[in-house]
Amino acid sequence: MEIFFSSDVDGGLVRLNQEESAHCVRVLRHRAGDEVCIIDGCGTMMRCTLLEASPYEAVARIEEKIPGWGSHPYHLTMAVCPTKNADRFEWFAEKATEIGVDVIAPVIGDRSERKVYKTDRIRRLLLSAAKQSLKGAVPEVAEPQSVREFIASAPADSLKLIAYCFEGEKLSIREALEAWNGGRVCVLIGPEGDFSPAEVADALKAGFKPVHLGASRLRTETAALTSVAAVYMKYM
Amino acid sequence: MEIFFSSDVDGGLVRLNQEESAHCVRVLRHRAGDEVCIIDGCGTMMRCTLLEASPYEAVARIEEKIPGWGSHPYHLTMAVCPTKNADRFEWFAEKATEIGVDVIAPVIGDRSERKVYKTDRIRRLLLSAAKQSLKGAVPEVAEPQSVREFIASAPADSLKLIAYCFEGEKLSIREALEAWNGGRVCVLIGPEGDFSPAEVADALKAGFKPVHLGASRLRTETAALTSVAAVYMKYM
Known part of the structure; x- marks a missing residue:
């Protein structure tokens, strides 16, 4: 079709x-x-x-x-640091659209190698991915902002998760989602070099819950897609 | 490193x-x-x-x-029909390695447009993906076989799942994995045009459990990766 x-x-x-x-x-x-x-x-x-x-x-x-054609029963914002290699970020965004995501927010971290991200190409890609996967809604692509700006403006009525690699007590994303009643959720995924400790401290102060994504060492785009799959699977 | x-x-x-x-x-x-x-x-x-x-x-x-460096606590065989566009299958295999998979078995279905699959390129890719994601084991790539051959030879001691799009009563893959005690699992994913009814009948006769992958219409490679994520997340 x-x-x-x-x-x-x-x-x-x-x-x-x-x-x-x-x-x-x-x-x-x-x-x-x-x-x-x-x-x-x-x-x-x-x-x-x-x-x-x-x-x-x-x-x-x-x-x-x-209305609600091909929709999903949650509202997911993925705030992800664009990868050095733009293909990998685009691949994530395309696959996330197929599985089910609402907002893709490219964010720039203290340790991001890529400091600038242009959103025109990705918007075209997501339109085509939404059509291909029979969805009436095309995910919104936010204008690039810093990790700190995203943290400061993240909506209060969302479950807010931040995935990072530092040591520290963390639930797995699956556990964090099990304890959640549903609705709006946002997940923040850092750049290749991870978040800076100051960014993590900011996020925790703003009510983000730290989560881990299991024992495997995942690249940025794989971590982001695994997070989308985790949210999707809660409702599967 | x-x-x-x-x-x-x-x-x-x-x-x-x-x-x-x-x-x-x-x-x-x-x-x-x-x-x-x-x-x-x-x-x-x-x-x-x-x-x-x-x-x-x-x-x-x-x-x-x-020993067991970067290993995961399950044994997963992904039997997947290679996509028309080989890049998409390679992408799946690479990401599956990162998340955690043991055997990738390219299988050819009755409705596969791609009837031949060469494994040399993918073996090189998976070696590099295993190194990159700090895993001591490189997933085994099976020689291509027909879906029916795979069904006939699937190990008896595995949880065997087949994901297809026909109507019929099915658990979600999450539910099927929740009821499972762990160990060996294999997931069979069809080609772009789905399995033939005869293949599905064969699989069910051989003890495969039918599962669905949620409400989104996923491409072959996304369905396959979502399945890997589902198994990975059981142990997260």
Whole structure:
């Protein structure tokens, strides 16, 4: 099933932008009268009939709206330090979308080798991953911020977890999630060189719970994806 | 910490092959007297002193052997249909090594688009993933076989799980693992077009338990990695 995206919904009509129109009409050769499925990126899938099969601006009529299409029963924010090699971070973000994530927040730590992160490429990737995995919502990508800014602004009504490698008493992420009643959760994952002790101290002061991710030494992107899987599995 | 690999262990001495010797001596400039860490690929890490810093055949003396280095408390066989795009299967195998897997068995299903799979590239990748994630054991890569051959030869003393998308009563993989006492487990993951009904019937007859992987529509490689994470998390 091919899914299209549009945020241009007006009453009972949906307009596709030029890229989506070209894909729909030129590549997939859809014609007026065809049924097409369009997501709005915010959670709703619209079953539509194509009215104008223009390769520049296709227009479709909404027949049915399915809210919460492919949704998951939690709200997960993953705040992750982008890896030196951008591919690895993109891979994480794509796979996290497939499994189920709501916000991806690239954060820059004291020890991050990568101090700058551009979000345009990843936004495109996540749109395509959401379509591919039949989800009406495309995860939000936050603007890059420092770990400290993220800690200071993390919502009070979330379960807040920070995974790091220093010694210290910690629950496993599975145990921390077992004790949780569900709802909103955010997980903070550090850079290749881990968080600085000052960042960890800040996080704990702000109510983050320290967790570990088991005995294996996981790379940043694998630690992040394992965290997404842990949240997903709580509801499995 | 840089880890080397050698299966050439003789009494108290370890010889590195040409590739590892060149990396150790030419690239990392190790000299006689340096401490080097060498895994045997079967689970043991040897802390050694370099005796002959030859870039063709370096020789080291074993000072200490650490068996079960970076090991995990289960034995997991992942039988997975290689994806059309080989990168995706390699990605899975690499990440599974990082998290913890023992055998990767590429299997070809009735509906596999990829009917042939060459294992040489993946063996090299897994050696490098094991070193990187500080594990003494490199996962075994089985020779490709059909799904039916794998089903027929799956060990009787394993928990055997098959994940597929057809309707039918199934536990989630988490629930199936909760009811399990630990030890050996194997998980069978189908190709992009799923297993054929005949393959599923064969598997159930052979004692495989059907499981689902939650509500998200996961690609083959993501389904496989989520399964590895589920087993890993049982022991977390």
